[in-house]
Amino acid sequence: xxxxxxxxxxxxxxxxxxxxxxxxxxxxxxxxxxxxxxxxxxxxxxxxxxxxxxxxxxxxxxxxxxxxxxxxxxxxxxxxxxxxxxxxxxxxxxxxxxxxxxxxxxxxxxxxxxxxxxxxxxxxxxxxxxxxxxxxxxxxxxxxxxxxxxxxxxxxxxxxxxxxxxxxxxxxxxxxxxxxxxxxxxxxxxxxxxxxxxxxxxxxxxxxxxxxxxxxxxxxxxxxxxxxxxxxxxxxxxxxxxxxxxxxxxxxxxxxxxxxxxxxxxxxxxxxxxxxxxxxxxxxxxxxxxxxxxxxxxxxxxxxxxxxxxxxxxxxxxxxxxxxxxxxxxxxxxxxxxxxxxxxxxxxxxxxxxxxxxxxxxxxxxxxxxxxxxxxxxxxxxxxxxxxxxxxxxxxxxxxxxxxxxxxxxxxxxxxxxxxxxxxxxxxxxxxxxxxxxxxxxxxx
Ligand code: NDP
Numbered sequence: 050x051x052x053x054x055x056x057x058x059x060x061x062x063x064x065x066x067x068x069x070x071x072x073x074x075x076x077x078x079x080x081x082x083x084x085x086x087x088x089x090x091x092x093x094x095x096x097x098x099x100x101x102x103x104x105x106x107x108x109x110x111x112x113x114x115x116x117x118x119x120x121x122x123x124x125x126x127x128x129x130x131x132x133x134x135x136x137x138x139x140x141x142x143x144x145x146x147x148x149x150x151x152x153x154x155x156x157x158x159x160x161x162x163x164x165x166x167x168x169x170x171x172x173x174x175x176x177x178x179x180x181x182x183x184x185x186x187x188x189x190x191x192x193x194x195x196x197x198x199x200x201x202x203x204x205x206x207x208x209x210x211x212x213x214x215x216x217x218x219x220x221x222x223x224x225x226x227x228x229x230x231x232x233x234x235x236x237x238x239x240x241x242x243x244x245x246x247x248x249x250x251x252x253x254x255x256x257x258x259x260x261x262x263x264x265x266x267x268x269x270x271x272x273x274x275x276x277x278x279x280x281x282x283x284x285x286x287x288x289x290x291x292x293x294x295x296x297x298x299x300x301x302x303x304x305x306x307x308x309x310x311x312x313x314x315x316x317x318x319x320x321x322x323x324x325x326x327x328x329x330x331x332x333x334x335x336x337x338x339x340x341x342x343x344x345x346x347x348x349x350x351x352x353x354x355x356x357x358x359x360x361x362x363x364x365x366x367x368x369x370x371x372x373x374x375x376x377x378x379x380x381x382x383x384x385x386x387x388x389x390x391x392x393x394x395x396x397x398x399x400x401x402x403x404x405x406x407x408x409x410x411x412x413x414x415x416x417x418x419x420x421x422x423x424x425x426x427x428x429x430x431x432x433x434x435x436x437x438x439x440x441x442x443x444x445x446x447x448x449x450x451x452x453x454x455x456x457x458x459x460x461x462x463x464x465x466x467x468x469x470x471x472x473x474x475x476x477x478x479x480x481x482x483x484x485x486x487x488x489x490x491x492x493x494x
Contacts, residue, residue, distance in 0.1 A: 050084050050096050052077045059100060066149035068370060072156050072395065073100050079477035093493065095485045102129045102155060103136075105148070108198040110176055112191045115184055124195050126174035126202055126210070129155035132487040135206055136172030137162055137423060139213030142220065144179040150370070151175055154213075154394055158423070160480025161416040164455045167427035172208055174199070180215050192223035200228050205236040205433070211426045212241040214369065217287060218253065237433025240426035249429035251444040252422075257291020257392060258445070259421015260365055260413075262452035264390040265299060267411040268363075270460075270470070273387070275301035281361040283307040284368030285327055285337055288392040288419065292365050293324055305356035307368060308338035312356040315341075315348035360384035367392035375400035382408045391415035402473065409469055417455050417476040424451045455479075 056074055063069065077096070084090050110122040125148060128136045138158040141151070151173045159171030178191055202208060212221055221241045228238055235247075242248035251258070261275070268274055278301045282289045285306040293303045302318040306327070315323070326344060330337040342350035357364060357377035364386055366373050370393065378401035381389065388411035391397060395415055397405070405412045425448055432438050439447075455476075463475020488494075 050077070050081060050091065052081050055096065055100075063149075063152075066152060068153035068395070069149045069156065071399065072153040075399065075473065076156070076160065076477050076481070079474040080481045083478055083482070089489060090485055093489055095488055098488065098493075099130060099159070099484070100156070102127050102152065103131060104128050105152075106199070106202050107148075110178070110191065110195045110198070112187070112194045114187050122176050122178045122191070124174070124176045124198060125151050126199055126208070127151045127155040127172055128202070128208055129171040129173070130159045130484060131170035132484050132491060133163060134168035134170045135204075136208040137169040137211070137426065138171055138173040139175075139211045139422075140216045140220075140224075141173070141175035141213040142178045142180055142215035143175070144177050146175045146177045153370070157394055157416050159484055160477060161420045162423055162427075163480040163483045164417060164458060164476060165420050165424040165427060165451055166454060167424060167451075169423065169427055172210070173213075174210055175213065175216075178215070180220075185219070188220065189223045192220050193227045196224045196227035197231070199224075200231045203228075203238055204232075205238050205430070209237065209426070209430060210239055211423070212287070214286065217241070218243060218248075237430050240429040242429070247429070247433050249425060249432055249438070249444055250441040251448060252425045252429055253287060254291030254294060255425035255444075255448055256288045256419050256422030257293070257367065258295045259424065259448060259452050260288070260367070260390050260392040260418045261292050261295035261299065262421065262449055263413050263418040263456055264363060264365065264388055264411075266453060266456035267388055267390070267413060267472075271387070271411070275299035275363070278302070278362040279304050279360070281305040281356045281359050281364045282392070283312070283356050283366045283372060283396070284393070285331070286367070288422075289365075289367035290324065290328065290331075292367055292392055293319060296363075296365075297321075301363070304361065305359055306338065306341070307356050308336060310336065311338060311350055311352040311354055313338055313341050313348050313350055314356070314359055315345065317347055357381055360386075362387055364389045365392045366396035368396065369393055370395040371398050373397045373401050375404055377401060378404035381405075382410065387411060389413070390418040392419050394419065406471065406473075411470075412472055413459075414473045414476050416480065417459050417472060420455055421448050421452055424448060 155173035162169035458479040459475030462478040
């Protein structure tokens with residue numbers, strides 16, 4: 050494999066798909082050496098087959114608002130690779146959604162799911178629907194219309210979607226309700242379900258918990274822990290919420306959260322009642338960052354800025370892709386940050402990652418650090434198959450073990466001669482090998 054040639058060919062075939070090309074480039078660079086050392090991959094055309102999705106469904110999603118006005122959004126499902134199990138990956142509802150973003154997320158998902166050690170293939174889907182300001186009934190009608198198309202493609206043993214940005218417990222409920230009606234079956238076709246109808250304990254907080262467990266393992270390689278550490282989070286959605294709870298539990302102090310309009314710095318720490326208050330704001334579909342500074346006047350709101358200018362020991366970006374750039378990384382390094390764990394998918398730009406690596410910080414890429422979400426979705430699928438549910442402690446313990454093992458796999462494949470661990474390389478190689486070997490076993494498909 051020649052990475053440059055491969056990228057040129059892909060750019061010609063998929064012009065303008067910036068996020069997808071960025072994600073593929075990162076993986077190809079990491080696996081180039083091991084790929085070329087194993088000629089069986091080249092002769093089976095593994096990489097040419099891996100970079101193209103198995104199939105993509107696009108569809109229109111018509112729905113009627115509370116005033117009787119008709120709207121049409123676009124819906125997608127990208128089934129990327131099913132070599133090691135049913136397609137698995139979230140649905141994202143956000144106005145920025147397009148095919149490039151979903152292909153990048155679906156591609157990343159292949160390796161992430163492989164790292165969990167569970168039998169899960171990679172996929173992703175979503176819509177350019179904007180839930181902000183919509184009533185519950187509008188969201189319900191949209192979800193029902195979305196599922197009227199999607200249901201044909203998914204099933205508990207073929208493709209099991211979950212939540213992502215803009216898709217939480219409420220949306221999964223509406224989607225599941227419509228699937229159940231159309232398919233006439235009560236199965237584990239979606240994960241992130243309510244606890245009363247097949248959901249798993251810990252699933253909502255699992256991605257954030259997992260990211261913090263992974264960061265804890267990284268810190269331990271330097272003889273450090275979260276005790277007394279200042280931590281910057283971005284966003285305050287599902288992932289940041291779980292991360293905030295776990296950082297507090299492990300003795301750290303969360304000092305920032307953010308939204309698209311700016312960030313909050315709360316020197317006293319964001320925990321307990323403050324987290325409950327944020328959850329109330331989130332449930333009411335409001336902006337959450339600014340109101341926090343009215344409710345807790347010691348906290349400061351910095352309009353139009355990102356939290357990476359605050360001096361912290363650990364940064365966990367949990368909002369969205371490319372939210373931490375080169376200058377942000379330089380500021381974090383200058384301020385003495387020792388570890389960065391990606392709670393979101395690809396929040397650090399390639400330039401930022403270069404700065405972080407050059408300065409030998411501990412750096413966990415999303416496909417390793419945020420794999421706890423999909424891993425717990427895998428555990429939800431197992432519980433659904435068994436028609437059984439595990440306790441909170443059992444799920445948390447399994448999640449913790451999975452994160453420790455992902456960390457081990459990254460170290461095994463990412464440690465260089467001087468002992469520095471390139472977790473990006475480690476995660477890509479470990480995730481790739483399992484999928485590539487499964488593809489070899491199964492023939493050219
Ligand atoms: P949510 O929609 O629950 O939360 C996203 C948060 O980020 C919101 O607080 C949102 O604010 C904020 N936000 C959005 N855009 C920006 C921006 N440009 N700058 C600052 N803040 C912003 O999503 P999740 O927490 O579920 O997902 C977050 C990330 O984690 C995504 O990259 C997702 O792919 C990834 N992820 C999620 C998993 C999960 O289990 N949920 C699993 C693995 C990865 P507002 O609401 O005001 O727009």
